[in-house]
Amino acid sequence: MSSLYQSMVAVIEQSITPLAGRLGQQKYVIAIRDGFTAALPFMIIGSFMLVFIFPPFSPDTTNGFARGWLDFSTQYREQLMLPFNLSMGVMTFFISVGIGASLGRQFNLDPVMSGLLAFMAFLLVAAPYADGKISTQYLSGQGIFTALITAIYSTRVYAWLKQHNVTIRLPKEVPTGVARSFEILIPVVVVMGTLHPLNLFIEAQTGMILPQAIMHVLAPLVSASDSLPAILLSVLMCQIFWFAGIHGSLIVTGIMNPFWMANLSANQAALAAGAALPHVYLQGFWDHYLLIGGVGCTLPLAFLLLRSRVAHLRTIGKMGVVPSFFNINEPILFGAPIIMNPMMFIPFVCIPMINAIIAYGATRLGWLAQVVSLTPWTTPAPIGASWAANWALSPVIMCIICMFISAAMYLPFLRAYERSLMKTEEQKLKAAAPLAETIS
Numbered sequence: 001m002s003s004l005y006q007s008m009v010a011v012i013e014q015s016i017t018p019l020a021g022r023l024g025q026q027k028y029v030i031a032i033r034d035g036f037t038a039a040l041p042f043m044i045i046g047s048f049m050l051v052f053i054f055p056p057f058s059p060d061t062t063n064g065f066a067r068g069w070l071d072f073s074t075q076y077r078e079q080l081m082l083p084f085n086l087s088m089g090v091m092t093f094f095i096s097v098g099i100g101a102s103l104g105r106q107f108n109l110d111p112v113m114s115g116l117l118a119f120m121a122f123l124l125v126a127a128p129y130a131d132g133k134i135s136t137q138y139l140s141g142q143g144i145f146t147a148l149i150t151a152i153y154s155t156r157v158y159a160w161l162k163q164h165n166v167t168i169r170l171p172k173e174v175p176t177g178v179a180r181s182f183e184i185l186i187p188v189v190v191v192m193g194t195l196h197p198l199n200l201f202i203e204a205q206t207g208m209i210l211p212q213a214i215m216h217v218l219a220p221l222v223s224a225s226d227s228l229p230a231i232l233l234s235v236l237m238c239q240i241f242w243f244a245g246i247h248g249s250l251i252v253t254g255i256m257n258p259f260w261m262a263n264l265s266a267n268q269a270a271l272a273a274g275a276a277l278p279h280v281y282l283q284g285f286w287d288h289y290l291l292i293g294g295v296g297c298t299l300p301l302a303f304l305l306l307r308s309r310v311a312h313l314r315t316i317g318k319m320g321v322v323p324s325f326f327n328i329n330e331p332i333l334f335g336a337p338i339i340m341n342p343m344m345f346i347p348f349v350c351i352p353m354i355n356a357i358i359a360y361g362a363t364r365l366g367w368l369a370q371v372v373s374l375t376p377w378t379t380p381a382p383i384g385a386s387w388a389a390n391w392a393l394s395p396v397i398m399c400i401i402c403m404f405i406s407a408a409m410y411l412p413f414l415r416a417y418e419r420s421l422m423k424t425e426e427q428k429l430k431a432a433a434p435l436a437e438t439i440s
Contacts (some may be wrong), residue, residue: 028152031103033254035151036261038098039091040374043261046087047268047373053080054271054390081272088268088374090139091261092147096122099151107159113184114158118151121191125150125199125210138211141265144258145218146211150195157194158187225259226281231356235290239349242295243339249295257283267372271390277370280363284371284388287327288395289359290352292381292403294329297351299381300407302332304414310421313414326378343417347410354409355402362398369394 055069073080097115104114126138126146138146161167168182199210206213215222224230234252241248263279270277293299302324305317313336320331338344362368369392375384381403385395 027103027106029251029254031099031106031152031155032148032257033250034102035095035097035099035148036254036257038101039094040376042087042094043091043374044376046084046089046091047264047375049080049084049087050268050271050373050390053077053084088140088265089136091141091265092122092126092139092143093119095144095261096147096151099148100155103152103155104158107155107162109155109158109162110180110183113180114155117154117158117184117187117191118147120188121150121154121195122147124192124195128209138209140269141262142215143211144261144265145214148258149214153195154187154191157190158184161187161190222259222262225256226263226279228357228360231281231285231290231360232353234286235352235356236349238295239352242333243345243348249291253283253286256286260286264371264374267370271372277372280360280370282371282388283377284373284375284385285359287375287377288379288381288385288388288399289402290356291327292355292399292406293324294327294333295352296329296333296338296348297355297402297406298329298332298338299324300403301410301414302329304407304410305332305336308414308418310418312421313418325380327381328378341417343420344413347413351406351409354405358402358405359398362394367394368398 053073055066055073061067061070096118100118101111101115103118105111107114122143126143127134127136129135162183166186168185195210202213203209208216234256238248238252241251260281260283264282267277267279267282291297293302298320302317302321305313306321308314308317316332316335319335320329323329323331333339336344338348359368363370369389371388372390373388375388379387382396382399385399386392389395
């Protein structure tokens with residue numbers, strides 16, 4: 001066991017930790033993560049509106065309450081859709097501003113100005129104007145990748161121009177707000193003078209504007225992101241990073257968020273049209289099936305720790321069980337510990353992957369309702385899973401199944417870990433006994 005542990009530590013220290021560290025400190029990964037985090041409250045509220053617009057009742061129901069709710073949502077559908085359209089329907093607005101502001105802050109730029117510049121850059125290519133109207137087709141999930149690219153491009157242009165002193169500087173006596181407005185004039189001109197002609201050129205050559213062309217190019221990648229191998233790979237990366245003591249969730253979600261949001265938008269559009277939902281792998285799937293109780297699916301482990309034969313582990317269980325309900329499991333990860341513990345490596349890495357296989361298979365077989373809403377990641381798993389799937393019952397059952405499977409897999413490894421701790425404690429007592437006799 002000792003040699004296996006040493007070799008595992010060596011691999012983690014030499015290969016995994018440096019890679020994860022570089023990814024975690026990457027400016028653009030941080031900016032993308034911050035952009036989606038900033039947009040999250042608006043998208044959660046917008047997603048919640050779907051519950052009111054499309055209540056979880058059969059269209060043929062005769063229940064008075066359900067019938068009244070269905071009739072109300074049908075009669076006032078247009079009015080009810082307005083908050084949804086102005087939140088989830090324009091998610092790229094919030095994302096582009098958030099990415100621009102975050103990246104600008106990292107380049108020591110004014111975050112407000114860099115965020116607004118990113119917003120303008122996105123609108124310039126993704127909101128074509130014709131017949132007195134602005135098209136909204138690419139303001140939701142279809143335009144996410146365009147929002148990422150234009151936000152990064154515009155902020156980089158701003159930073160490069162400022163670094164090379166290509167800017168308008170006003171005397172110190174001029175108010176700060178006015179000075180900032182003039183400082184960004186040249187970046188605005190450069191962004192407009194590059195993105196707009198590029199968009200016109202692409203449209204002339206391909207018949208598609210930039211967001212449409214980007215989605216066409218990325219279509220195979222978006223499709224692949226919804227596959228079981230993509231799910232397993234992302235989970236594996238997250239678990240290994242966490243085992244190495246690095247916040248793998250931030251890295252993986254930062255990479256996967258654009259795909260999740262594009263898939264969520266497609267599912268919501270299909271729900272509104274009464275069509276079959278096309279995508280499985282969304283953030284709700286990740287949060288409520290793969291990370292029950294936090295990374296590693298540790299809520300069942302918290303319950304097992306409460307009955308542990310080792311006092312230390314029982315204490316950790318008491319400390320960690322309540323936070324684990326809300327997917328906060330650092331007390332267990334670092335208290336048990338799970339992190340860098342060779343005896344817990346296999347269940348910690350494998351359990352979320354097994355849950356992924358079961359949940360994905362059940363979804364494809366039509367047994368498990370698919371995700372159509374964005375929920376806070378701190379929502380307890382059964383509740384959050386049901387909420388994300390428009391309050392269906394099948395996600396609750398799936399969460400319970402995943403929890404039982406997780407507990408069954410954790411149990412033998414926990415027992416082995418307990419025996420090793422008890423053995424170590426006995427050896428310490430035996431070693432201390434002769435010393436106590438000598439002193440006495």
